[in-house]
Every structure is written in C-alpha cells, then in structure tokens.
Amino acid sequence: MTATGTSQIKTRWRVGHILPRILALMAILEVAHRIAPAQWRVYDVGEARVRYRLAGEPFARNLNLIETLGGDMIRMGNLRAQEPLEQGNFTTDSYGYRNLDSDRPAAGVIFGDSFTYGARDDRDILPVRLSEQIGCRIYNGAGPDQPFELPSPMAAKALANRVGVKGGFVFVEAIEWNLFHPSVLAQQNWARLHLPGYWRWENLADKIAAVLDEMRKRIGHSPFETLAERATRVLKDDRLLPNSYADNVVQAYLPNGDRMVFYRREMKTFEKHWPIRIDDYVHLAQELKKDNLKLAVILVPSKFTVYHRLLAAKPAVAVEPGELLQRLESALRAKDIAVVNLTDALRADAEAHAAELIYNYYRDDAHWNVRGIKIAASEISRKLPDLRKACR
C-alpha cells in the first residue's frame, strides 16, 4: 500500500468524515422507507392496515391478514399482560370496511369505531353477530378514527345505498367516553344543521383534510421511530427506567385478584356532568327518514361503567358511571329516535358471572370480548323488533 493510500484510510477514520455520513445514510433510509414496501415489516398489522389506507377510507382495501393480538391497554400502559395473546384475522372488502362478503344486500349498516369493527375474528364482530341474530345481513361501516364522529346524512345515505340497504336501519354507535370529546361536541354546530348544502362542502373539506393528513403522517412519521420506540419501551419497565406510559391507564382489581385495566380517558367521563347534544342525531334521523331509512343509536358503556361495582378498591368518581348514557337515552327517546342502551345487560352479565371468572370485557383491553359482543347483538335484536321486519 502506498503512503498516500495509508493516509487516505486514516483520513476516513475521522469523526468529521464518518458522523455526517451516518446522518446522510439515515436520511436516505428515511426517504427510502417512506416509499419502499419494506415499511410493512415495521408496523404491526393494526398499524399497517390504517397506514396504507386510501385517504377518506377506513382501512386498506381487500386485506386478508392474520394477526396476533394482545390487550390494547397493556400496550398503552406498557404493562405485563395477564391474558394470553390470541390469533385473529382481519379482512376488508373493496370499500375498505371490515366485512367478509359485500355481495349480499344488507338490511342495515352500522357506523362506529373499534367496538363495532373490533374482535379477534372477522366472524365475531358486532355486525356479523347481529346479522346472525336477526337472520339477514348488517353491513359494518365502522372505521378506526378517533374520536368517532357521527356520519353526515350524505355519507350515511351513500354507504347505505352502496350496500343495498332499502328501508332499513342506519345504526350509529355512541361510546360513553367519546360523547364529551370537544371535537364531537363542536361538530354539532349551527351551520351544519341549517345551511343548505353545508354537508357537501364539509364532506369535500373532510376529504381534502384526510388527504393532507395522510401526507403529513407519511412525511412526518418515521418507521424507525416506531422500531426504536418499541425497543425503548422494553427499558421502561419500572425497574430499569420508570414506565412513562403507565399514566395512560388506570389499574384496578377485582376481589378475586384479577386486574382490570381501564383507559385513562374513560375515567374522565366520571369527573363531572358533561353536557349532551342531540341536535346532530335529530338532524341525521330527519334526513334519513326522507330516504325511508331509520336511525338507531347504540349506547355502549365503557368497561368501568360495567365493572366499577365489582372492583375491590374503586377509583373515586364524581358522577355515577352510566349516568351520561342514561341522559342521552332519555333525550333521544323524547325525540322519537330508536336507542338501545347496552349498560344494564352488560352489567347484569358481569355481576352474575364475575365470580366464575367469566367476563364480557377483556381485562387487558378497553373493549368487549366475544361474550360482550353476543350480549350486545342479542340486546339490540331484542329491543328493536322492527329490525327483523327490515330483513323481509
């Protein structure tokens, strides 16, 4: 090797030579990762199915994924799981909604969030279980966006029409902890209800915002952040480093020692008497009626509302859990809107079977399990006798 060669090698082993190249490499990988499908390997199924959806659609279209699932509260609070991981599947139709088949015409469509579309298995989700109860197809129109906002009459009618609902039901799910969310309260504004054509503009604006949001997510979020964040989570186990995620959840115990993990946000429901607004429900019901469609509101209690009476040491609350849903139920009934409050049925089941270690909500998750879904489907079918008529 010549002297010059030796000097060149030495020159390369300089901080000023190597460190900027590391940054350049990171920058190249960042750009490449945003384009290359290698990203799929970075995200878990739950993340990927949302990340690769088209703007304005709930999930990526025509997915058929097998996934291993654990409790969302475990992940949110970075806790040790007490329930085993389960394998599930996730199938979406050509519109991006979680439905096994989209050919048969439907008797109804449900709009909602993870309580509606969520279950380990495609065949266990609420619309499918409800379809089994009533004997005809209910289309799942739920998406993952949080907080779930009521669909506009135009969007509701469009989807109902697309999946062949004629003279049937349009269900909307109302989760207890979503009802007081500022964006949910703010959407019920005067312009939406009274300005002609406002819905169309809003719909367009929503679509533009969705496209921009997707772009922002693609550019702003690095796949490496996801990987590194997962790795650093392992260190934050309250032994090596404090678990900074623990505050996202509330842990409480049943008398038998089983732990129930609650979403921190759901506890906010019981801090005060939140106002309820039903203008949008009334408006939606009126608009749907013009197309011979009926609105039915499904009131879903949070896990704390169902289980708080059974907890050994109850977190303090200012308002009785379930009170918000009761008020909403009464207000909707007064306006002649069909409503199904699932609180009593789920609570009764929880109280009857907790001693046998049978639960209707996952202990490690904010959502109901298959048992909870079956109870919900049966309760909806029982309380809405007109639903079976819509099948004919």
Next chain:
Amino acid sequence: MLFNSLPFLLVFLPVTYFIFWLLKNKSHRYIWLSLTGYVFYSFWNYKFCALMAFSTIVAYCAGLGLLRWSDPRRRFLCMVIPVTTDLFLLGFFKYTNFLLDSGRHVGAWLGFDWQLPVLDIVLPVGISFYTFHTISYIIDAYRGVVTPTRNFFEFSCYVSLFAQLVAGPIVRFRQIEADLDNIDHADRSNHLDIGWSFFAIGLAKKVLIADTIAMIIDPALAKYAQLSTLDAWLCMLGYTFQLYFDFSGYSDMAIGLGHLFGLRLPQNFDSPYKAVDISDFWRRWHISLSSCLRDYLYVPLGGNRGSALFVLRNLMITMLLGGLWHGASWTFVVWGGYHGLLLALYRFAKPKWDGLPEIPRRAATFILVVIGWVFFRSNDFTMATQLLAAMFLGRSGTAIVARPMLMAMVCLAMAIAQLAPNTFEMEHRWSPLTTCGFVLLFGLSLFMIYGSKSTPFLYFQF
C-alpha cells in the same frame, strides 16, 4: 426545532450546511445564515421573528449612530435608547405577569384586594439570550471595545445565528467578529472534525446522560413530599448532573455547529463541578453569562472597589439580578441571593478556605452548589422547603422507581464531571478506536432520539 430532533439532524442541518458552503460570497453567507436563523426560530413561533428582527434593527441602527457621532451626548443616547428598548421588551415578555402576581401577593399581605389582571403573554423563546447579544453589542460599541459593523447582514447573522440563538452561549460581537469577517475564507475541512466531535459529545451528554436522569427524577420530584432523605439527595444530585449535562451538552453542540460554519463560539463551561470555591464555580459555570454580568453589571456598579459593605452590595445586586434573569420566579431570586451570599462569605473567609486541602474544598463547594439547585429546580417555596427538609431532617418514604439506575447514572455523571477533561481540554484528534467509540455513542444517541420524543433543553425556558 431542537438540535436533538430528527428534522434538525436530517433536514435543517444538511440543507443549511451544504448551501452555506456552496455560497462563496461573504454577504451571501451572512444572508443565508440570517435566513436560516429565522427559519430555525420560526419553528417555535414565527410571530416572534418580528420581535427578533426589531431588536436587531434597533441595535444595528444604534451601532451606525455610534459609528457616526463622536459627541458624547448623542453617543450616550445611542446607547441608552436601544438598551432601554431591549430591556423593556425583555421585561414586558418575561416579567410582567411575575410583577402583577407579586403585586397581588403583597396586596393580599397588606390586606388589600388588588384586582390585578393576569395577562396572556407568551414568552418568546431565547429572548433572554438575543437581547443580551444586542445589549452587549451596543455597550461594547459605546465603550469603543468593538467597531460597529456597517453590514446589516453581518450583524443580523451575529444575532440570529441558529447555533446560539435560543440558549447561548451568549456570544459577544468581539468574540466572533474576526470569524464573521473571514467567513468567506473559512476552511471547511479545518473545522469539520472538531465541529462534529463537539457536536457528538454534546448530543451524547444531552440525550444519553441528561435525558436518562430526567426520566427518573422528573416523576420522583413531582411527588417531592413523599421523598425519603436518601431519595431527596439522589434526586438533587441527579438534577445537579442533569442540568450540567443538558446545558453543557447544548453548549457543546452549539460550539460544534459554529465550527461547521467556520465560527468559533466561546467556551461556556469549564468543568464547573471541579471548582474549589464558589468564586471558582462562577468562573466555570455558564461563563458567557457570568462574564456578561461581571462586565455589564458588577463592574459598572463599582465591582471590588470601595468598602466591604459596598462590594457586598454589588455582589448581591449582581447575583439577585442574575437569578432573576433565569426566570420570573422568586425561587430564582433566592437562588441568586444564596450564591451572592456564598460569594460574599467566601470573600471574607478566603484566606482560611484557600488554606484547606483541595479535595475537601471541592467537595464542600459541590455540596453548596447542590443545595442551591434546590431553589433552582423548585416550582415554589413549598417544594424547596420540603426538599430541604427531606435532605437535612431525615425522613423516610417509599423508594423511588428505578433507584439503582439513578444511582448508577449519578456515579457515571459524577465520574465524568469530576475526573474527565471537558470538551475544551480535549484535542479532538481521535484514534480509529476512539472514533469507533464516537460512532457507537452517536448511534446510541440517534436511537434514543428515535425512541423517545425530543426533550427541550432546560435553558430554553430562560
């Protein structure tokens, strides 16, 4: 935008760097650095760019006035008006609510119910730093220490240089003037190694040491009333090192970035925890601020001249205002007063203190500094008194989370702060093996940046 954030490291820095070195003309480089400074600043709040621009224009015009007029009265006005303007801006944004709040408390104490409003004033980040830049420039120009520049962009570049814009070091114009004048002849390769070396060390100090300590002590100090004596000491030792590694890390990064653009920024920390007395500590801690306070406040007040009482007065005024500079809170004033008192006591006990062996002096100085940080860290006096009570009165409590890790981090930080040379004592010529170590540290720092949200530097709040 933070130095320890991905947008800065992967986008802002490379773009700024490459375009800067593509430009050959001096004015173009000034304009580019000024522009990038404003872009960098606008990531916090673009509205306050106008405030910085105003402060820059006022100081620049004052400089032109001082250049033009030799009449003492006019020169005096050229100094007083812009300095007053700067101080007014600083006072309005930083201290208005503090004064109103203090007025309310005094009123309540006297039995009056003064209905003083709470104003919704947002503190522009870095205002304490860039107003000090402009003030030091005007006063130095008035004193004839520097010749004011006629090139607006050179001055603008000095004020808004992103490397030192929001948390110092407080660079005086005279310290950077030569490099600014030669900015078109700067040799890129000469500064590359030292710049990256400073930057990587600073990044590791901040991300690997300061932020790890913060992860443990922040939740623990949030429950300060439950701390045991051992944990209170551990937390305060942790904070002592968090503050040092955070701020000196930032300063190292700023100095490294300066080098990358051919500008040598001054040293801001000289191993302060190796200080053997409190006066020595202030010669080593936040050097750019303490030297400003000395030159623009302490010396004009009379400095060491006059009776002991007079010197004590000067010391106390300087340190109280120095404390207040750090934040609009009485806890900072008390921290400043505490250090003023220590400095005064040292002046009287100097012969005896200096006669003691070095190790006890160093240890005692360190402990006195740690006690001072209690006021600096506390949100209010309740927290400060509770922490001091826990440290000195003996208290039991539940063990803090991750105590062994905190102990390990404190030991590591202590070893580095007490035994290792500081970045200005290093030669920054590394062997291939050490370079591998750098790569590892840099990679780890990037991993931590990726894995957790970037945390702001502690001194941004000042």
